Amino acid sequence: MAICQSPSFTFRGLCFRKHNCKEVCLNEGFTDGSCKGLLRRCYCQKPCPSQGNPSSINSSNYN
Secondary structure (H helix, E strand, C coil): CCEEEEECCCCCCCCCCHHHHHHHHHHCCCCEEEEECCCCEEEEEEECCCCCCCCCEECCCCC
8 A cells, every 4th residue: 555645734843753753643643654854854644545546655745
């Protein structure tokens, strides 16, 4: 199953601990979260909807 991801809407500051990011993402309705990129942003993940032909990681703002 493909995984969709989106920057967290509510996480503030630099993301250094996956646990903190994941907790915020769970509260946003996602299934996981992780810190990514040079700017250490929190990205939330969840399975993509089964419609269409999504790529393995879709960085659209799907929520």
